[in-house]
Amino acid sequence: MADHSQAYSLLAARLADSGLNVEAVKQALKAQRVETPSWGYADSGTRFKTFPWPGAARDVREKLADAAMVHKLTGICPSVALHIPWDMVDDWAELKAYGESLGVRIGAINPNLFQDEAYKLGSVCHHDPAVRRRAVEHMLECVEIAGATGSTLLSLWFADGTNYAGQDSLAERKHRLLESLRQVYAAMPADMRMLIEYKFFEPAFYHTDLADWGTAYAVALKLGPQAQVLVDTGHHAQGTNIEHIVAFLLDEGKLGGFHFNARKYADDDLIVGTVNPFELFLIYNELVAAREAARDVAYMIDQNHNIEPKAEAMVLSVLNVQTAYARALIVGRAALAQRQATGDVLGAHCVLTDAFETDVRPLLAQVRVEMGLHPDPIAALKESGYEQKVATERGTASGAGSGFPTA
Numbered sequence: 079m080a081d082h083s084q085a086y087s088l089l090a091a092r093l094a095d096s097g098l099n100v101e102a103v104k105q106a107l108k109a110q111r112v113e114t115p116s117w118g119y120a121d122s123g124t125r126f127k128t129f130p131w132p133g134a135a136r137d138v139r140e141k142l143a144d145a146a147m148v149h150k151l152t153g154i155c156p157s158v159a160l161h162i163p164w165d166m167v168d169d170w171a172e173l174k175a176y177g178e179s180l181g182v183r184i185g186a187i188n189p190n191l192f193q194d195e196a197y198k199l200g201s202v203c204h205h206d207p208a209v210r211r212r213a214v215e216h217m218l219e220c221v222e223i224a225g226a227t228g229s230t231l232l233s234l235w236f237a238d239g240t241n242y243a244g245q246d247s248l249a250e251r252k253h254r255l256l257e258s259l260r261q262v263y264a265a266m267p268a269d270m271r272m273l274i275e276y277k278f279f280e281p282a283f284y285h286t287d288l289a290d291w292g293t294a295y296a297v298a299l300k301l302g303p304q305a306q307v308l309v310d311t312g313h314h315a316q317g318t319n320i321e322h323i324v325a326f327l328l329d330e331g332k333l334g335g336f337h338f339n340a341r342k343y344a345d346d347d348l349i350v351g352t353v354n355p356f357e358l359f360l361i362y363n364e365l366v367a368a369r370e371a372a373r374d375v376a377y378m379i380d381q382n383h384n385i386e387p388k389a390e391a392m393v394l395s396v397l398n399v400q401t402a403y404a405r406a407l408i409v410g411r412a413a414l415a416q417r418q419a420t421g422d423v424l425g426a427h428c429v430l431t432d433a434f435e436t437d438v439r440p441l442l443a444q445v446r447v448e449m450g451l452h453p454d455p456i457a458a459l460k461e462s463g464y465e466q467k468v469a470t471e472r473g474t475a476s477g478a479g480s481g482f483p484t485a
């Protein structure tokens with residue numbers, strides 16, 4: 079990127095003229111946090127094949143090292159989400175200390191309840207109480223792991239559902255789900271939150287037990303204040319208005335967090351902001367508008383990269399999230415409210431599109447320089463030689479596998 083200072087001065091002057099506090103915007107951008115997922119640094123693939131990438135992380139320590147590199151470049155990614163058992167270790171205190179030595183801490187703990195043979199017909203909704211018990215025990219183990227690693231987030235996604243009408247009792251499955259989650263909820267310390275993630279289909283195709291935000295919301299309400307909803311941007315039917323869901327949940331105090339990724343057709347797990355940046359901006363617009371009500375929202379990336387360099391893809395996701403936030407921060411809120419109050423439909427709409435169409439790259443470059451970072455993190459990554467270094471050190475996996483990573 080060319081020197082940004084001149085473009086920044088022009089933009090800052092224009093924003094200040096419109097009544098915006100540019101210093102406060104920069105402050106907010108410096109305080110932004112985005113968690114990256116350990117699995118995004120490992121080999122992954124489609125349902126048909128796992129594609130090995132040179133230098134992909136082979137274990138949790140390498141994943142933390144990659145996440146630390148992403149944090150070093152962006153300055154806003156100090157935590158890493160783990161999946162258990164993918165990231166299982168014997169000594170959590172040691173792993174926590176290792177992460178801290180690199181500059182990252184452990185974030186949300188995600189129990190995998192989809193990869194054991196026993197879970198073929200479901201986990202917490204399974205008809206067999208022994209399978210449900212196993213799922214509950216795994217989640218209780220994850221509560222312990224969260225405690226041992228200093229994490230306060232238990233992030234739950236269930237692959238539970240059915241493929242055929244009549245396969246199981248929909249109502250009974252709902253009862254089993256709640257009964258299982260109540261046991262886990264009861265074991266959580268007071269400062270821990272349970273994030274309940276919904277997804278409308280896959281791996282089950284007839285019905286999914288937690289198919290949408292309303293179902294997750296109802297379950298979270300029944301469980302109590304420490305249970306909230308997690309919105310994965312890839313988990314909706316085509317055309318769903320995600321920003322509306324966000325606004326509703328925020329207003330109810332039930333928006334726990336996000337899994338950001340991009341999708342075109344289904345749960346595509348593409349680089350954030352690559353398919354529909356306007357949607358991402360509108361989501362951030364609701365978050366900024368909600369002010370204090372959005373204070374505890376956890377922002378996480380949830381994507382896997384098949385055909386692109388891992389760290390670079392992750393950095394790009396983070397930058398796209400940052401861009402959406404920057405654009406939402408420069409929305410003329412007073413003008414928007416005034417136009418809404420007078421029924422000025424297109425005037426109000428244009429307040430949003432004005433912000434969305436603003437080139438915020440000079441602002442973000444300025445923020446990074448003030449944070450002591452390179453103004454262009456992707457260029458910095460390339461200059462660092464990190465990806466070549468790990469490719470040499472770690473090599474390339476044999477690539478015989480298929481499906482999701484198990485590293």
Ligand code: RM4
Pocket residue numbers: 188235275277310337345380
């Ligand atoms: C699911 C969901 C979960 C993720 C798994 C691997 O579709 O998004 O959050 O952890 O995939």
Ligand code: MN
Pocket residue numbers: 235275310337380
């Ligand atoms: Mn997710």
Ligand code: MN
Pocket residue numbers: 277310312313345380
């Ligand atoms: Mn997903």
